[in-house]
Amino acid sequence: MSKHADRAYDPAAIERKWQDAWDRNGTNAFTLDQLRTARRPFFNLMMFPYPSAEGLHVGNIYAFTGADVHGRFKRMQGHDVFEPIGFDAFGIHSENFALKTGIHPMELIPANVANFRRQLRRIGGMFDWNHTVDTTDPRYYKWTQWLFLQLFKRGLAEQKEAPVNWCPSDMTVLANEQVIAGMCERCGTPVEQRRIRQWFFRITDYAGRLLENLDHIDWSASTLKAQSNWIGRSEGAELRFPVVPDGGGKAAHPGTGAVISVFTTRPDTVFGASYVVLAPEHPMVDQVTSGPFREAVGDYRTRAREMDLVTRQKAGKEKTGMFTGGYCINPATRKPVPVWIADYVLMDYGTGAIMAVPGHDQRDYEFASRFDLPIVRVVAAPGEAGDTSGVEAYEEPVGTLVNSGSYNGTPVREAKLAIVDDLAARGKAERKVNYRLHDWCISRQRYWGPPIPVIHCDHCGVVPVPEEDLPVVLPRVEDFRPDPSGVSPLARVRDWYEVPCPSCGGDAVRETDVSDTFLDSAWYFLRYPSADFGDRAFDEAVTGRWLPVDAYIGGNEHAVLHLLYSRFVVMALHDMGHLDFEEPYKRFRAHGLIIRDGAKMSKSKGNVIIPDPIIERYGADTFRLYLMFLGPFMEGGDYQDKGISGPRGFLHRLWESIVPRDGALPTDPPDREVERRLHQTIRQVTEQVADLRYNTAIAAMMAYLNVARARGRTPRRDEIEPLVRLAAPFVPHIAEELWQRLGNDGSIFDGARWPGYDPAKAAENRVRVAVQVNGRVRGTVLTPAGSDREEVAALAQAESNVARHLDGAEVRRIIHVQDRLLNFVVG
């Protein structure tokens, strides 16, 4: 009699049993010693979640399951798979939630984390709970602050003034996403712009390397593309337009030799530059503005400065601007052109000034039309110049130059080089590469984040907190609402921010801004394997063994910021000698998104899936299997409630194939057809799981089980047991149970290797070949595999329907694709 009294598939019971067993036996957790000595380390990383009050959502479970399947697959292939998870728990999201509910984040977050741990355990992920991180734990953010100090020491952290969105009603700084049509998303008040001193990391110093390395890492193509677009390399030139000392009558500083530098990617159009525009914030505005224009220009600057950043930067808005009264010399035509200011020119790109070529730039064209500035065409399109009637500015960089003096007739491509060279000879130009990437502003005028570890001293200036004084602990503050001062709520906590200067010992104050959440997540993967170490951010030996990350799976919503910031941090740590690699993730794959019944899930639509009841009803294995089955993992898919019954039925049939006989399976003679299908299935599942094509791998397993159980037959042990192994990464609990009921001890993930297949056994010996006449299928013939053209043709011609179509026609050609198709081309 069996020791397993219960023969019905009871997911809740076996899932509890195996989750307990994994915890008890340390199946998925490494000891420090094991981390130090693992022979085939494989770091399987997934994006750690933000522990919201709502709990894990289906998107999280989808992502984690897909990553977990990969990790379990690698483990069965013999790797030592390290699969940690943690909590990205700082940030504005919890702060706002806390403000709304009145629960302090220091209570809210631990409760949320506890709930997440319960849910993560329940979905059966292979998580190493010995090596988890919580970014809000001082033992973690001590090292986030340490990281800041390293960047500071290296000169990669600096303070500069930058605009922020400010809601005068909520009295708070807003992120760009919180500004909707110029209004605060929460209260609808028009948003203002404030300029404050903030901390920046000089990521732009690394723009070139961050771009070049993209060629050498194995990432999803879409992610690579998003990064390179974000970095946005532009090749062009900086051209110099000398300011006319007495342009509009009375210049402010005559004869100073002032020069306006502009960046352009189209130096070939410089003869068409009929005016120059400065950004409102450009430092030379006062210098070029002449007396009568001063007041109007000043007003314009003030308005531009106060406008919220979102409206200000919106494309397609009507162009505004103001003439400064000043002029400068176009270095190509050597004629004076007027200098304007306009907010469509951005101070933080290029030089903050442009040469306007309205004939060949749509924005300049709109501006010139509005203000009656000259529009000169200097490039003729190939062929007909007159066919540009529908186009306002001709922006294509193809054609030949006109109205360009001695360059007339030169193709654009050549002119670009020649004009820069010639102007450079006169000191009026130089080649230049510009990046769209901006420095990373890490200051947040908020409460719920790690304090930036610097101290401001009247005598010594900015003094970094000594490393031995870390962490700078975020104090518990009951009232952390923002206030009208425009600085962090920490600026109200005097006994926290008043400290002696570490350098001179005099009175000094702490920095009260906290750092960006993206800084917490920019290095968390370094911390996981070193979580045992209290005295260093990451241990050299352990890091050397486990990093860089072997496989990273996550959402493409982080294609740019998180992935770019972490690349920057690793590159900088590499340059400082802390790491011996400069790219954090060898392989990155972006998964798709789950939608439901064709629509994005959202609370307002009421179509959000709550995972807990589904797991309770069907079990984690069924849920996992369905999620992986509903569409291609890297593309996402449509969640349909009824669809879960397919995977559920599959697991039932798998269970029924083994359990009712207590593992005493039939000993009939082997069935060659089933054996062949088994080997084909192993091949297919192995290839597809390795490639994250989970949906088709599952389909192959289902098809195989259908064959093995066809006409009511019960599969032999050697037919079903390999299927249990193939399915194990997807459905770990039932796999463990079936593995045990088949008479094995221990975990299937340690005891069972991933099955191999025998190509000879997978090979079909007879194949059905399609027979076409002029490309249309007219029949099929069954032939021995590997038959040649003549053999197949002979069989095909004997096929009555084929013969009918060939009747009376002359066969001009026969196309043969071995074991697939034969095509008679007739005349």
Added chain:
RNA sequence: GCCGGGGUGGUGAAAUCGGUAUACACAGGGGACUUAAAAUCCCCCGGGCGCAAUCCCAUGCGGGUUCGAGUCCCGCCCCCGGCACCA
């Protein structure tokens, strides 16, 4: 506007080195078992004509290349995601 990814049965989706389009599932229909329901099992299931068929039509639309196109090329339309005055 720019950059990605897509448009295939009633539905989710297979098939992408050009080679039998619709695997695997869901829903639906029919049947078995059952007092009944649930569960389970079996059969059918792109459209058309039809007794039937590898007869015709069908992979968003229009052209093209090819013996052969869901797949490649040209020109469009639509959906999803990201970026958006970056000179």
